[in-house]
Amino acid sequence: MGTAFAICLVFIGCCSNVVSLELLVREFPGCGNIVTFAQFVFIAFEGFIFETNFGRKKPAIPISNYVIMVTMFFTVSVINNYALNFNIAMPLHMIFRSGSLIANMILGIIILKKRYSTSKYLSIALISAGIFICTIMSAKQVNVSSDGSEEQGFHALMHWLLGISMLTFALLMSARMGIFQETLYKQYGKHSKEALFYNHCLPLPGFLLLSSNIYNHAVYFSQSTPVVVPGVGVTMPIMWVYLMVNVITQYVCIRGVFILTTECASLTVTLVVTLRKFLSLIFSILYFQNPFTVWHWVGTAVVFLGTLLYTEVWSSVRAALRGPEVKEKKAE
Numbered sequence: 001m002g003t004a005f006a007i008c009l010v011f012i013g014c015c016s017n018v019v020s021l022e023l024l025v026r027e028f029p030g031c032g033n034i035v036t037f038a039q040f041v042f043i044a045f046e047g048f049i050f051e052t053n054f055g056r057k058k059p060a061i062p063i064s065n066y067v068i069m070v071t072m073f074f075t076v077s078v079i080n081n082y083a084l085n086f087n088i089a090m091p092l093h094m095i096f097r098s099g100s101l102i103a104n105m106i107l108g109i110i111i112l113k114k115r116y117s118t119s120k121y122l123s124i125a126l127i128s129a130g131i132f133i134c135t136i137m138s139a140k141q142v143n144v145s146s147d148g149s150e151e152q153g154f155h156a157l158m159h160w161l162l163g164i165s166m167l168t169f170a171l172l173m174s175a176r177m178g179i180f181q182e183t184l185y186k187q188y189g190k191h192s193k194e195a196l197f198y199n200h201c202l203p204l205p206g207f208l209l210l211s212s213n214i215y216n217h218a219v220y221f222s223q224s225t226p227v228v229v230p231g232v233g234v235t236m237p238i239m240w241v242y243l244m245v246n247v248i249t250q251y252v253c254i255r256g257v258f259i260l261t262t263e264c265a266s267l268t269v270t271l272v273v274t275l276r277k278f279l280s281l282i283f284s285i286l287y288f289q290n291p292f293t294v295w296h297w298v299g300t301a302v303v304f305l306g307t308l309l310y311t312e313v314w315s316s317v318r319a320a321l322r323g324p325e326v327k328e329k330k331a332e
Helices: 002-027 032-050 063-085 090-097 100-111 118-145 150-188 192-201 204-222 238-263 266-288 294-310 313-331
Strands: 226-228 235-237
Touching (some): 002 032, 032 204, 063 192, 090 294, 100 150, 204 238, 238 266
Antiparallel strands (some): 226 235
16 A cells, blocks of 8 residues: 555656646746755755654764765755756756666766676666767757857857756766765665755755845746636746645655655666656656657667666566466465
């Protein structure tokens, strides 16, 4: 029951979150900072009440370690959102972030001296190829869509390449944070909900550096078209409604993943998150009519094929199908 409930939370929360984020970004491409700030405030407030009992509960992991983790987490969140200002379409943004397995493997080999099976290396090659295909096709679209002189087209391409560089840096930083978190959990035990709270609470002062940008977008949001909130009857600017939906769905998504990690094996969690990304991508393309060529579809299919190969889904499915047969033979 808990597993089914968690999977529902992940799919409903995360897919709705992607839709609300795209609605926000389409109207104001540079609104990533106010979205991130609102998400952090909401999750930190909830954690302060229910996880730390209004600050009375001491953390199981030393605060100094959380400060390091939070610095990386804050950097990754801000850079990922800010990259949307550099001609990065939402589908490409989602596909690129699906390359987290590549970054994890590379840093795992370098830092933890890990070694992987041939199937793992093949899966990473597939994911890399898929991301490369999508990136090249998107680069061509940037060149085609940039009207004007050749110089303007060059500036548009350089602008886009800067966004790709930011996504690459955020990808590697996120993988490094995952390795650091893994070592902490081995040393102090798993405290996912505590980590969730401190990852969102400690970075809040850092948003002072972005206060002017957040304030300007708050003004823009307040000037958007007013609508009546269904079921409440209150009139609010539509951008604030989108933001409120985004914050709530982000919390539902994160909570769903948290429940899933306590109920299921990591393989199941990875598979559910991967399928969620795929459905979000399909919905984003079809509903918002994002530009997506045949080669984009090929690249996307290759990325998710590589991800499924990495998680060894096929062998798990075969083992599950053989399970009843094995039991019957034993019974005989």
